[in-house]
Structure formats: C-alpha cells, structure tokens
Amino acid sequence: MDHVTRPRILVVGAGFAGVECVRRLERALAPGEADVTLVTPFDYQLYLPLLPQVASGVLTPQSTAVSLRRSRKYRTRIIPGGAIGVDTRAKVCVVRTIADRTLDVPYDYIVLAPGSVTRTFDIPGLTEQAFGMKTLAEAAYVRDHVISQLDLADASEDPDERASRLQFVVVGGGYAGTETAACLQRLTHAAVRRYPRLDPGLIKWHLIDIAPTLMPELGEKLGRSAQEILRRRGIEISLGVSIAKAGPEEVTFTDGRVVPTRTLIWTAGVAASPLVATLGAETVKGRLAVAAEMNLPGHDGVFALGDSAAVPDVAKGEEGAVCPPTAQHAMRQGKAVADNVIATLRGRAMRPYVHKDLGLVVDLGGTDAVAKPLGIELRGLPAQAVARGYHWSALRTGVAKTRVMTNWLLNAFAGDDFVRTGFQSRKPAQLKDFEYTDAYLTAEQMRERSERTGAPQG
Incomplete structure (x- = not known):
C-alpha cells in the first residue's frame, strides 16, 4: 500500500x-x-x-x-x-x-x-550512406569500418577502388566533427605504416561545414589555431560547403566536387x-x-x-x-x-x-588541443592537459577514471594494434540503423x- x-x-x-x-x-x-x-x-x-x-x-x-x-x-x-x-x-x-x-x-x-x-536534412542518400557519432555502437562501428577500408584497399588491385577506400569525409565543423576528423586521421596515419603496399599519400581526410568557421564558440584566434593544426596534418577543410548527395562509392559536395569515398561521417548538429x-x-x-x-x-x-x-x-x-x-x-x-x-x-x-559557462576544451589527439577555460586561451600541451583533466574529473566513478587513465597511458606508450573487433558485418549499418x-x-x-x-x- x-x-x-x-x-x-x-x-x-x-x-x-x-x-x-x-x-x-x-x-x-x-x-x-x-x-x-x-x-x-x-x-x-x-x-x-x-x-x-x-x-x-x-x-x-x-x-x-x-x-x-x-x-x-x-x-x-x-x-x-x-x-x-x-x-x-x-x-x-x-x-x-x-x-x-x-x-x-x-x-x-x-x-x-x-x-x-x-540532425539530418533531406539530402539524397544521407541516412542510407552516412555514419553518425552519437552512440557507443556507432563509435565502435566507425573504427571497424575505417580499419576495414585500409584492409580492403591493401588487398585491392584496382587503383580506383583503392583511392576511394582511402578517402574519408566528415561533415560538421563543431566539436564532435572536428575531434572525430582529428582523432581518426591520427588513427589512419599511424596504421598505414603497417600496410607497406599502401601509399600514405593516398589517404585523404575531408572536413566540411556549411558555416564560415570551425567551432565559432572558441573565438577567431583559437578557431584559426585548430584549423592550422588540422591542415598541417593534411586534413582538407572546406567551409561554406555541405553535401548535395551521397552514394555508396562517392559523395557530391554542394560546390560541385565529387569525392570518391566509402566513408561519410555525419556530425552536422543535433x-x-x-x-x-x-x-x-x-x-x-x-x-x-x-x-x-x-x-x-x-x-x-x-x-x-x-x-x-x-x-x-x-x-x-x-x-x-x-x-x-x-x-x-x-x-x-x-x-x-x-x-x-x-x-x-x-x-x-x-x-x-x-x-x-566555464569554458571549452577541444582534444585533437596526441599533444594537439585548444582550450578556453574561464576565458583563457590555451594551445598545445597546456590545452591538452586541461582538456583531458576536465574530462577525467567529470567521469562519475573511480573505476571509469582508472580505465580512462590506463587507456591514455597505454596508448601513449604502446600505440594501437589496429584490430577490427567484429562490429563490421556484411550488412551495412548506417545512421538510420542506430537511432x-x-x-x-x-x-x-x-x-x-x-x-x-x-x-x-x-
């Protein structure tokens, strides 16, 4: 009762x-x-x-x-x-x-x-072809997919197929899109060393956004610093551009460019x-x-x-x-x-x-980061320390903090094994399948x- x-x-x-x-x-x-x-x-x-x-x-x-x-x-x-x-x-x-x-x-x-x-728009092929980054399953699936593209490109004798599998497109110049492009580019840059048949120059990452700047909340100086870091790594940034249509083997930009790719990651807002x-x-x-x-x-x-x-x-x-x-x-x-x-x-x-608001942190992987805690602009290692320190302290349990810190240290000293864990199946699982x-x-x-x-x- x-x-x-x-x-x-x-x-x-x-x-x-x-x-x-x-x-x-x-x-x-x-x-x-x-x-x-x-x-x-x-x-x-x-x-x-x-x-x-x-x-x-x-x-x-x-x-x-x-x-x-x-x-x-x-x-x-x-x-x-x-x-x-x-x-x-x-x-x-x-x-x-x-x-x-x-x-x-x-x-x-x-x-x-x-x-x-x-958030999606009425773009032909988008929900069928794009991957999202909102769920744990999507993040694990995207990792498997990216590594599988390297495997398939390495095994292919067709130069056109190889080129398309080694081009990656990320849509969305906010925090999620920028960090996704930055972290995954580091993954492919490190992994390609284990593929002696692949030309590292064929790997191309594109980050596009319809807005005129990346992460405008950071301010002009820090936003420009983030762009310089990404461009220095070879990521091609296109602003004022979005997707006109998406297919299984190519993506058409709104400026008319057609990029042969098997990977479209959509992070253009929520x-x-x-x-x-x-x-x-x-x-x-x-x-x-x-x-x-x-x-x-x-x-x-x-x-x-x-x-x-x-x-x-x-x-x-x-x-x-x-x-x-x-x-x-x-x-x-x-x-x-x-x-x-x-x-x-x-x-x-x-x-x-x-x-x-206490400020913003953007982790670009490795020692690259930009941050604006309490209005103070930081770059490089100090920004990385603030970014990871903020995320670490925000984790709710001691077990989660221990796991994350252990993973960071292990990755810093031992690198990655670039293993596909099996989330990648024969049936595609794109944006529409996860939400x-x-x-x-x-x-x-x-x-x-x-x-x-x-x-x-x-």
Missing part, C-alpha cells in the same frame, strides 16, 4: 542530465519519501565527449560506459527501454522496452532528459529527441520551452532539461538567451531540477537555474491514446 501512496518520480534518459538528477534525488530524498524510476535503454551513462577517442582506438568502449548500478545506495528502479510518448493529462509515459513491449508508466512528477538525435513532439507543448527551435526553474508551464509535474529543453540562460542576462546543449550545463541542470522536484514535493519554492527515430508516437497518436484511456481534458 505504501508503494501506491508514495509520490512517483519518473526520470527519462540516462545522459548527463538524467543521471545527475537521479543521483541528487537519491541523496536528498528521505527513505520512503518517493519512488524514483529511470527509463533508459542502456544500463550505463555514456561519456559522449570521449566518443572520438573510442572511434580512434585511444579508449576502449567500456571506458566511456559508466555503470548506473555502481553506487553504494542505488535504489532507483530502472526500466530498460525508451520513452516514446508522454500523456501529460493522464500523467502517463509510454515506454517501449528492449524486449519490444509497450508499457504505460504512471507518474506524479516526470523529468524529461531524453537528450538529442543527430535535434531534440522526437519525444518532445509527443507532448504537444510549446517549443523553441524544437526544444521544450521551459521556465528558468525547468518546469513546463501549463503542465503539472512536468520538468525538462538538457538537449531537449530550451532552458533560459539567466547568467547571460540577455532576453531570449537559452543554455547551449552541452554536458557542462546538463550536469548542473540535473542537480538543479532534482532540487526543484523535491521542493515541489515538499511545498517549497523552486529556484531558477543559473550557471556561467530509432521512427519508434516514437506522434502528438495525434498520443491524443487518441489519451481519449481511449479516458484521461480528463484540460
């Missing part, structure tokens, strides 16, 4: 925002004060900023998958699946489990932190999770329009944060400014929203989220579902 009468808090998503929210709830709630449930398809929190290092073999996949259950007081119930719809009138979240069962999960308070999905659309609530550029306290106006007991919410950036003091979708903000929002849920539960006043964006219910389907269950209107 106690279980029925206790308030039910449902957290959707185990990214930076969701995990920090759950951890704060567990620490701050009194035993028996509320039931906490977490909806996530995986039993780990992915440390997303280090995915390029997984793809390049610097880190093992397990290093960036931080266990959700490694906690001395972990008592949160985990539902292994993904939220595909939210009925705010009936206070029900529709969940599709990893066993493909559909559950109606009731709640009193819901915290929406479903994160984001890769969009809020399709779960947002099922609420039928007001949005700002696709993200839920929440108050500074991260509650959703007009929807009782609904909170949203992270990549799927347009949280006002109070620290900037500019009207209409919202927090960027970064891990730095998501982690702090998770703690703040937990405090506000507890405040609501206890009948106290909520507090607005306020955090001033199940067609699994979500539509707002209309949610209305019909609500009417069938007899939820009150209003």
Whole structure:
C-alpha cells in the first residue's frame, strides 16, 4: 500500500542530465519519501565527449560506459527501454522496452532528459550512406569500418577502388566533427605504416561545414589555431560547403566536387529527441520551452532539461538567451531540477537555474588541443592537459577514471594494434540503423491514446 501512496518520480534518459538528477534525488530524498524510476535503454551513462577517442582506438568502449548500478545506495528502479510518448493529462509515459513491449508508466512528477538525435536534412542518400557519432555502437562501428577500408584497399588491385577506400569525409565543423576528423586521421596515419603496399599519400581526410568557421564558440584566434593544426596534418577543410548527395562509392559536395569515398561521417548538429513532439507543448527551435526553474508551464509535474529543453540562460542576462546543449550545463541542470522536484514535493519554492559557462576544451589527439577555460586561451600541451583533466574529473566513478587513465597511458606508450573487433558485418549499418527515430508516437497518436484511456481534458 505504501508503494501506491508514495509520490512517483519518473526520470527519462540516462545522459548527463538524467543521471545527475537521479543521483541528487537519491541523496536528498528521505527513505520512503518517493519512488524514483529511470527509463533508459542502456544500463550505463555514456561519456559522449570521449566518443572520438573510442572511434580512434585511444579508449576502449567500456571506458566511456559508466555503470548506473555502481553506487553504494542505488535504489532507483530502472526500466530498460525508451520513452516514446508522454500523456501529460493522464500523467502517463509510454515506454517501449528492449524486449519490444509497450508499457504505460504512471507518474506524479516526470523529468524529461531524453537528450538529442543527430540532425539530418533531406539530402539524397544521407541516412542510407552516412555514419553518425552519437552512440557507443556507432563509435565502435566507425573504427571497424575505417580499419576495414585500409584492409580492403591493401588487398585491392584496382587503383580506383583503392583511392576511394582511402578517402574519408566528415561533415560538421563543431566539436564532435572536428575531434572525430582529428582523432581518426591520427588513427589512419599511424596504421598505414603497417600496410607497406599502401601509399600514405593516398589517404585523404575531408572536413566540411556549411558555416564560415570551425567551432565559432572558441573565438577567431583559437578557431584559426585548430584549423592550422588540422591542415598541417593534411586534413582538407572546406567551409561554406555541405553535401548535395551521397552514394555508396562517392559523395557530391554542394560546390560541385565529387569525392570518391566509402566513408561519410555525419556530425552536422543535433535535434531534440522526437519525444518532445509527443507532448504537444510549446517549443523553441524544437526544444521544450521551459521556465528558468525547468518546469513546463501549463503542465503539472512536468520538468525538462538538457538537449531537449530550451532552458533560459539567466547568467547571460540577455532576453531570449537559452543554455547551449552541452554536458557542462546538463550536469548542473540535473542537480538543479532534482532540487526543484523535491521542493515541489515538499511545498517549497523552486529556484531558477543559473550557471556561467566555464569554458571549452577541444582534444585533437596526441599533444594537439585548444582550450578556453574561464576565458583563457590555451594551445598545445597546456590545452591538452586541461582538456583531458576536465574530462577525467567529470567521469562519475573511480573505476571509469582508472580505465580512462590506463587507456591514455597505454596508448601513449604502446600505440594501437589496429584490430577490427567484429562490429563490421556484411550488412551495412548506417545512421538510420542506430537511432530509432521512427519508434516514437506522434502528438495525434498520443491524443487518441489519451481519449481511449479516458484521461480528463484540460
């Protein structure tokens, strides 16, 4: 009976925002004060900023998958699946489990932190041919694919096939795209020494972006430094350019160039999770329009944060400014929203989220990096120390920190074995296969579902 009468808090998503929210709830709630449930398809929190290092073999996949259950007081119930719809009138979240069962999960308070999905456009062939870099499986798959291109090029007697397999295209000049291109270029540069039949000069990496500059948030000087580092390594950077169409053996740029390639990696931005659309609530550029306290106006007991919410950036003091979708903000929002849920539960006043951005770090692999902590511009080894120090300290468990540090040291002294681990199968697995964006219910389907269950209107 106690279980029925206790308030039910449902957290959707185990990214930076969701995990920090759950951890704060567990620490701050009194035993028996509320039931906490977490909806996530995986039993780990992915440390997303280090995915390029997984793809390049610097880190093992397990290093960036931080266990959700490694906690001395972990008592949160985990539902292994993904939220595909939210009925705010009936206070029900529709969940599709990893066993493909559909559950109606009731709640009193819901915290929406479903994160984001890769933003795509209506470009012919894009979703069929491109690889993403949003999930652990994608990073491991991309590594296998890149190494397989070297293997196949080495075995081929056709010069055209060999040339196309040794050209790689990365779309997206933000942090994810720039770090991905930088880390994978280092992988191929080191690996080609083990392939005496291959001409290193045939390996070409292209980094393109429709914007006029790389990583504009870094500022002109640091952005230019990053470009110089990449160009010095032989990466061809094309700005003001995107993809016109993609095929299995070539990619056409919007400036008319046709690049023979078997590798297209798409990192051109993110969009809020399709779960947002099922609420039928007001949005700002696709993200839920929440108050500074991260509650959703007009929807009782609904909170949203992270990549799927347009949280006002109070620290900037500019009207209409919202927090960027970064891990730095998501982690702090998770703690703040937990405090506000507890405040609501206890009948106290909520507090607005306020955090001033601490700066940016970009790890380009090896000793190359640029960083801007607290507005101070750094390059080279000092920037690398800050970048890796920041990521290392942000890892949630001592085990994860030990694994990452061990991997960094081992890679620095022993290098890579350039082994394909078997993720590369005969059947291609591109962007459309990793993000199940067609699994979500539509707002209309949610209305019909609500009417069938007899939820009150209003």
